[in-house]
Amino acid sequence: MDYKSVYEGKNFGIILFDEPLKLHTNFGIGGPCDVFVEPSKEDELINLIKFNKENNIETTIIGNGTNILVTDKGIRGCVIALSNNYDNIEIKEDHLIVTSGTLLSKASKLSFKNELTGMEEVSGIPGTIGGAVAMNAGAYGREMKDIIESVRLIDRSGNIVELSNQEMDFSYRHSKVFDDDLIVSSASFRLKKGNPEDINEAYKDFTYRRTSKQPLEKKSAGSTFKRPVGSFASKLIDESGLRGYSRGDCQVSEKHCGFIINNGDASFEEMDNFIKEIASIVKEKTGFILEREVKILGDL
Ligand SMILES: Cc1cc2nc3c(=O)[nH]c(=O)nc-3n(C[C@H](O)[C@H](O)[C@H](O)COP(=O)(O)OP(=O)(O)OC[C@H]3O[C@@H](n4cnc5c(N)ncnc54)[C@H](O)[C@@H]3O)c2cc1C
Missing domain, CATH: 3.30.465.10 (Uridine Diphospho-n-acetylenolpyruvylglucosamine Reductase; domain 3)
Structure with a gap:
Protein backbone atom coordinates (compact mmCIF):
# COMPACT_ATOMS: atom_id res chain seq x y z
CA MET A 1 0.00 0.00 0.00
CA ASP A 2 1.24 3.51 -0.78
CA TYR A 3 0.73 4.88 2.74
CA LYS A 4 2.02 8.36 1.88
CA SER A 5 -0.75 8.98 -0.61
CA VAL A 6 -3.38 7.28 1.59
CA TYR A 7 -2.67 9.64 4.52
CA GLU A 8 -1.86 12.75 2.46
CA GLY A 9 -3.63 15.89 3.71
CA LYS A 10 -5.33 14.11 6.62
CA ASN A 11 -5.77 15.99 9.91
CA PHE A 12 -4.86 13.25 12.34
CA GLY A 13 -1.95 15.03 14.07
CA ILE A 14 1.74 14.41 13.36
CA ILE A 15 2.16 11.70 10.68
CA LEU A 16 5.49 9.97 9.95
CA PHE A 17 6.34 7.07 7.63
CA ASP A 18 8.75 4.13 8.14
CA GLU A 19 9.49 5.43 11.63
CA PRO A 20 12.01 3.24 13.54
CA LEU A 21 10.21 2.10 16.69
CA LYS A 22 13.48 1.68 18.60
CA LEU A 23 13.26 5.47 18.97
CA HIS A 24 9.94 5.11 20.80
CA THR A 25 10.66 2.20 23.16
CA ASN A 26 12.63 2.37 26.38
CA PHE A 27 14.33 -0.92 25.45
CA GLY A 28 15.72 0.82 22.33
CA ILE A 29 14.68 -2.19 20.24
CA GLY A 30 12.27 -2.43 17.30
CA GLY A 31 12.07 -2.10 13.52
CA PRO A 32 9.97 0.43 11.60
CA CYS A 33 6.22 0.81 11.38
CA ASP A 34 4.54 1.77 8.10
CA VAL A 35 2.77 4.81 9.54
CA PHE A 36 3.33 6.53 12.90
CA VAL A 37 0.72 9.03 14.06
CA GLU A 38 0.63 11.25 17.15
CA PRO A 39 -2.85 12.73 17.53
CA SER A 40 -3.33 15.69 19.85
CA LYS A 41 -7.12 15.71 20.25
CA GLU A 42 -9.80 13.11 20.81
CA ASP A 43 -11.64 13.89 17.56
CA GLU A 44 -8.39 13.38 15.59
CA LEU A 45 -7.95 10.03 17.33
CA ILE A 46 -11.53 8.92 16.63
CA ASN A 47 -11.35 9.99 12.97
CA LEU A 48 -8.05 8.15 12.58
CA ILE A 49 -9.42 4.92 14.10
CA LYS A 50 -12.46 5.08 11.79
CA PHE A 51 -10.27 5.87 8.77
CA ASN A 52 -7.95 2.93 9.48
CA LYS A 53 -10.91 0.59 9.89
CA GLU A 54 -12.53 1.74 6.63
CA ASN A 55 -9.21 1.24 4.81
CA ASN A 56 -8.42 -2.12 6.46
CA ILE A 57 -5.25 -0.72 8.02
CA GLU A 58 -4.23 -2.44 11.22
CA THR A 59 -3.94 -0.12 14.25
CA THR A 60 -1.53 -0.58 17.17
CA ILE A 61 -1.51 1.70 20.21
CA ILE A 62 1.56 2.65 22.19
CA GLY A 63 2.16 5.13 25.01
CA ASN A 64 5.66 5.94 26.27
CA GLY A 65 7.01 2.54 25.16
CA THR A 66 8.24 1.54 28.64
CA ASN A 67 6.59 -1.88 28.74
CA ILE A 68 6.94 -3.11 25.16
CA LEU A 69 9.43 -5.16 23.17
CA VAL A 70 9.00 -4.56 19.42
CA THR A 71 10.20 -7.09 16.82
CA ASP A 72 12.99 -6.30 14.35
CA LYS A 73 10.53 -6.44 11.43
CA GLY A 74 8.50 -3.76 13.18
CA ILE A 75 4.76 -3.19 12.95
CA ARG A 76 2.70 -3.25 9.76
CA GLY A 77 -0.04 -0.69 9.38
CA CYS A 78 -0.50 2.29 11.66
CA VAL A 79 1.01 2.83 15.11
CA ILE A 80 -0.84 5.47 17.12
CA ALA A 81 1.38 6.95 19.81
CA LEU A 82 -0.65 8.52 22.58
CA SER A 83 2.13 10.38 24.35
CA ASN A 84 3.48 13.96 24.55
CA ASN A 85 0.96 15.31 22.06
CA TYR A 86 -2.10 13.84 23.79
CA ASP A 87 -1.40 15.52 27.08
CA ASN A 88 -3.86 17.46 29.27
CA ILE A 199 2.75 14.21 50.65
CA ASN A 200 6.22 15.60 50.01
CA GLU A 201 7.86 13.22 52.51
CA ALA A 202 6.13 10.20 50.97
CA TYR A 203 7.04 11.33 47.45
CA LYS A 204 10.70 11.75 48.44
CA ASP A 205 10.74 8.33 50.13
CA PHE A 206 9.26 6.44 47.15
CA THR A 207 11.54 8.32 44.74
CA TYR A 208 14.58 7.38 46.81
CA ARG A 209 13.52 3.72 46.97
CA ARG A 210 13.18 3.62 43.19
CA THR A 211 16.32 5.53 42.23
CA SER A 212 18.51 3.64 44.72
CA LYS A 213 17.33 0.17 43.65
CA GLN A 214 16.47 0.33 39.93
CA PRO A 215 18.77 0.80 36.90
CA LEU A 216 16.73 3.77 35.63
CA GLU A 217 19.52 5.06 33.38
CA LYS A 218 19.64 1.77 31.41
CA LYS A 219 17.53 0.70 28.43
CA SER A 220 14.88 -1.69 29.80
CA ALA A 221 11.16 -2.31 30.12
CA GLY A 222 11.20 -2.32 33.91
CA SER A 223 10.35 -5.65 35.54
CA THR A 224 10.59 -8.17 32.73
CA PHE A 225 8.45 -10.79 34.48
CA LYS A 226 5.23 -10.72 36.49
CA ARG A 227 5.40 -11.48 40.19
CA PRO A 228 4.82 -15.24 40.55
CA VAL A 229 2.45 -16.37 43.31
CA GLY A 230 4.50 -17.08 46.44
CA SER A 231 7.73 -15.32 45.47
CA PHE A 232 9.35 -12.44 43.55
CA ALA A 233 10.89 -12.69 40.08
CA SER A 234 13.98 -10.69 41.12
CA LYS A 235 14.60 -12.96 44.14
CA LEU A 236 14.26 -16.13 42.05
CA ILE A 237 16.58 -14.78 39.34
CA ASP A 238 19.14 -13.82 42.00
CA GLU A 239 18.88 -17.21 43.73
CA SER A 240 19.43 -18.88 40.35
CA GLY A 241 22.86 -17.20 40.21
CA LEU A 242 21.90 -14.89 37.36
CA ARG A 243 22.70 -11.43 38.79
CA GLY A 244 24.71 -9.64 36.09
CA TYR A 245 24.49 -12.65 33.73
CA SER A 246 24.82 -11.53 30.11
CA ARG A 247 24.80 -12.67 26.51
CA GLY A 248 25.92 -10.07 23.96
CA ASP A 249 24.20 -6.79 24.81
CA CYS A 250 21.46 -8.46 26.90
CA GLN A 251 22.05 -8.54 30.64
CA VAL A 252 20.32 -9.20 33.95
CA SER A 253 20.82 -5.92 35.82
CA GLU A 254 23.44 -6.03 38.59
CA LYS A 255 21.41 -3.43 40.47
CA HIS A 256 17.98 -5.14 40.26
CA CYS A 257 17.69 -8.73 39.04
CA GLY A 258 14.08 -8.22 37.92
CA PHE A 259 15.27 -5.86 35.17
CA ILE A 260 16.76 -7.19 31.94
CA ILE A 261 18.68 -4.45 30.16
CA ASN A 262 19.90 -3.72 26.65
CA ASN A 263 23.49 -2.55 27.05
CA GLY A 264 23.89 -1.47 23.44
CA ASP A 265 22.25 -2.60 20.27
CA ALA A 266 20.52 -5.90 21.11
CA SER A 267 18.08 -7.16 18.49
CA PHE A 268 14.57 -8.36 19.27
CA GLU A 269 15.61 -11.95 18.62
CA GLU A 270 18.57 -11.71 21.01
CA MET A 271 16.46 -10.12 23.75
CA ASP A 272 13.53 -12.50 23.29
CA ASN A 273 15.86 -15.53 23.45
CA PHE A 274 17.63 -14.10 26.50
CA ILE A 275 14.32 -13.57 28.35
CA LYS A 276 13.31 -17.16 27.53
CA GLU A 277 16.71 -18.43 28.71
CA ILE A 278 16.38 -16.63 32.07
CA ALA A 279 12.87 -18.07 32.59
CA SER A 280 14.09 -21.54 31.70
CA ILE A 281 17.09 -21.42 34.10
CA VAL A 282 14.84 -20.12 36.90
CA LYS A 283 12.37 -22.96 36.29
CA GLU A 284 15.16 -25.53 36.35
CA LYS A 285 16.74 -24.13 39.54
CA THR A 286 13.66 -23.13 41.56
CA GLY A 287 10.63 -24.80 39.98
CA PHE A 288 8.87 -21.42 39.56
CA ILE A 289 7.45 -20.48 36.16
CA LEU A 290 8.10 -16.84 35.25
CA GLU A 291 5.55 -15.18 32.98
CA ARG A 292 6.62 -12.22 30.85
CA GLU A 293 5.11 -8.85 31.88
CA VAL A 294 6.59 -7.02 28.89
CA LYS A 295 4.26 -6.96 25.86
CA ILE A 296 5.66 -8.12 22.52
CA LEU A 297 4.42 -6.15 19.50
CA GLY A 298 5.13 -6.53 15.78
CA ASP A 299 5.67 -9.03 12.98
CA LEU A 300 7.76 -12.09 13.79
C1 LIG B 1 12.54 1.86 34.62
C2 LIG B 1 11.14 1.30 34.60
C3 LIG B 1 10.44 1.15 35.80
C4 LIG B 1 9.13 0.63 35.79
N1 LIG B 1 8.46 0.50 36.98
C5 LIG B 1 7.20 0.02 36.98
C6 LIG B 1 6.48 -0.12 38.21
O1 LIG B 1 6.96 0.20 39.30
N2 LIG B 1 5.22 -0.63 38.15
C7 LIG B 1 4.63 -1.00 36.97
O2 LIG B 1 3.47 -1.45 36.98
N3 LIG B 1 5.29 -0.87 35.79
C8 LIG B 1 6.55 -0.38 35.77
N4 LIG B 1 7.22 -0.25 34.57
C9 LIG B 1 6.57 -0.68 33.32
C10 LIG B 1 5.81 0.45 32.58
O3 LIG B 1 6.36 1.72 32.89
C11 LIG B 1 4.32 0.43 32.91
O4 LIG B 1 3.71 -0.78 32.52
C12 LIG B 1 3.60 1.60 32.22
O5 LIG B 1 2.30 1.69 32.73
C13 LIG B 1 3.54 1.45 30.69
O6 LIG B 1 3.10 2.68 30.15
P1 LIG B 1 3.55 3.16 28.69
O7 LIG B 1 2.86 4.44 28.40
O8 LIG B 1 5.02 3.17 28.58
O9 LIG B 1 2.93 1.99 27.81
P2 LIG B 1 3.58 1.21 26.57
O10 LIG B 1 4.79 0.49 27.02
O11 LIG B 1 3.72 2.12 25.41
O12 LIG B 1 2.42 0.15 26.29
C14 LIG B 1 2.17 -0.89 27.21
C15 LIG B 1 0.88 -1.61 26.79
O13 LIG B 1 -0.23 -0.74 27.00
C16 LIG B 1 -0.93 -0.49 25.78
N5 LIG B 1 -1.31 0.93 25.77
C17 LIG B 1 -0.50 2.00 25.95
N6 LIG B 1 -1.23 3.14 25.90
C18 LIG B 1 -2.52 2.77 25.67
C19 LIG B 1 -3.75 3.48 25.51
N7 LIG B 1 -3.82 4.82 25.56
N8 LIG B 1 -4.87 2.76 25.28
C20 LIG B 1 -4.83 1.40 25.21
N9 LIG B 1 -3.71 0.68 25.36
C21 LIG B 1 -2.56 1.36 25.59
C22 LIG B 1 0.05 -0.85 24.66
O14 LIG B 1 -0.65 -1.30 23.51
C23 LIG B 1 0.87 -1.97 25.30
O15 LIG B 1 0.21 -3.21 25.16
C24 LIG B 1 8.53 0.26 34.56
C25 LIG B 1 9.24 0.42 33.36
C26 LIG B 1 10.53 0.93 33.37
C27 LIG B 1 11.27 1.11 32.08
Missing part, protein backbone atom coordinates in the same frame (compact mmCIF):
# COMPACT_ATOMS: atom_id res chain seq x y z
CA ILE A 89 -4.75 17.61 32.96
CA GLU A 90 -7.85 19.13 34.53
CA ILE A 91 -8.37 19.40 38.29
CA LYS A 92 -11.85 19.54 39.83
CA GLU A 93 -11.66 19.60 43.63
CA ASP A 94 -10.34 16.12 44.57
CA HIS A 95 -10.59 14.76 41.00
CA LEU A 96 -7.87 14.72 38.37
CA ILE A 97 -9.05 14.19 34.78
CA VAL A 98 -6.06 13.29 32.65
CA THR A 99 -5.74 12.49 28.94
CA SER A 100 -4.00 9.22 28.18
CA GLY A 101 -0.76 10.60 26.70
CA THR A 102 0.13 12.49 29.88
CA LEU A 103 3.02 11.00 31.84
CA LEU A 104 1.95 9.50 35.14
CA SER A 105 4.84 11.35 36.79
CA LYS A 106 3.56 14.70 35.48
CA ALA A 107 -0.03 14.05 36.64
CA SER A 108 1.26 12.94 40.05
CA LYS A 109 3.38 16.06 40.53
CA LEU A 110 0.42 18.30 39.69
CA SER A 111 -1.76 16.42 42.18
CA PHE A 112 0.87 17.00 44.91
CA LYS A 113 1.00 20.72 44.09
CA ASN A 114 -2.75 20.79 44.62
CA GLU A 115 -2.33 19.07 48.01
CA LEU A 116 -3.96 15.86 46.81
CA THR A 117 -2.77 12.52 48.14
CA GLY A 118 -3.01 9.08 46.49
CA MET A 119 -0.41 9.05 43.71
CA GLU A 120 2.81 9.12 45.76
CA GLU A 121 3.61 5.39 45.32
CA VAL A 122 3.03 5.31 41.55
CA SER A 123 4.57 8.68 40.70
CA GLY A 124 7.87 7.14 39.52
CA ILE A 125 6.37 4.69 37.00
CA PRO A 126 7.71 6.02 33.69
CA GLY A 127 4.64 5.36 31.50
CA THR A 128 1.69 7.39 30.29
CA ILE A 129 -1.75 7.39 31.91
CA GLY A 130 -3.02 5.23 29.01
CA GLY A 131 -0.29 2.62 29.46
CA ALA A 132 -0.74 2.67 33.23
CA VAL A 133 -4.52 2.19 33.02
CA ALA A 134 -4.22 -0.59 30.41
CA MET A 135 -1.59 -2.42 32.49
CA ASN A 136 -3.13 -1.57 35.89
CA ALA A 137 0.39 -0.42 36.72
CA GLY A 138 1.36 -0.26 40.35
CA ALA A 139 4.15 0.11 42.87
CA TYR A 140 4.71 -0.13 46.62
CA GLY A 141 1.22 -1.52 47.26
CA ARG A 142 -0.75 1.00 45.17
CA GLU A 143 -2.24 0.22 41.73
CA MET A 144 -4.28 2.22 39.23
CA LYS A 145 -7.39 0.33 40.38
CA ASP A 146 -7.07 1.95 43.84
CA ILE A 147 -7.28 5.54 42.59
CA ILE A 148 -9.25 5.47 39.33
CA GLU A 149 -12.90 6.43 39.38
CA SER A 150 -13.72 6.00 35.69
CA VAL A 151 -12.10 5.71 32.27
CA ARG A 152 -13.09 7.15 28.90
CA LEU A 153 -12.20 4.73 26.10
CA ILE A 154 -12.66 4.35 22.36
CA ASP A 155 -13.51 1.05 20.70
CA ARG A 156 -12.06 -0.11 17.38
CA SER A 157 -15.05 1.31 15.48
CA GLY A 158 -14.40 4.78 16.93
CA ASN A 159 -17.23 4.78 19.53
CA ILE A 160 -16.71 6.35 22.95
CA VAL A 161 -17.18 3.98 25.89
CA GLU A 162 -17.28 5.23 29.51
CA LEU A 163 -16.45 2.58 32.12
CA SER A 164 -16.47 2.75 35.90
CA ASN A 165 -13.59 1.38 37.96
CA GLN A 166 -15.56 -1.86 38.52
CA GLU A 167 -16.33 -2.23 34.82
CA MET A 168 -12.61 -1.97 33.98
CA ASP A 169 -12.08 -5.48 35.44
CA PHE A 170 -8.67 -4.51 36.82
CA SER A 171 -6.43 -7.35 37.96
CA TYR A 172 -2.67 -7.79 38.39
CA ARG A 173 -1.08 -5.97 35.37
CA HIS A 174 -4.27 -6.45 33.37
CA SER A 175 -7.53 -4.65 32.54
CA LYS A 176 -10.51 -4.76 30.20
CA VAL A 177 -8.46 -2.71 27.70
CA PHE A 178 -6.76 -5.94 26.56
CA ASP A 179 -9.88 -8.15 26.72
CA ASP A 180 -11.99 -5.83 24.56
CA ASP A 181 -9.23 -4.21 22.47
CA LEU A 182 -10.07 -0.72 23.76
CA ILE A 183 -8.10 2.52 23.57
CA VAL A 184 -7.79 4.72 26.65
CA SER A 185 -8.57 8.36 25.89
CA SER A 186 -8.62 9.75 29.43
CA ALA A 187 -9.04 8.71 33.04
CA SER A 188 -10.59 10.31 36.09
CA PHE A 189 -8.71 9.83 39.37
CA ARG A 190 -10.37 10.26 42.73
CA LEU A 191 -7.82 11.50 45.26
CA LYS A 192 -8.05 12.98 48.77
CA LYS A 193 -7.02 16.28 50.30
CA GLY A 194 -3.78 15.71 52.19
CA ASN A 195 -1.15 17.42 54.27
CA PRO A 196 1.48 18.95 51.88
CA GLU A 197 4.40 18.00 54.16
CA ASP A 198 3.27 14.37 54.42
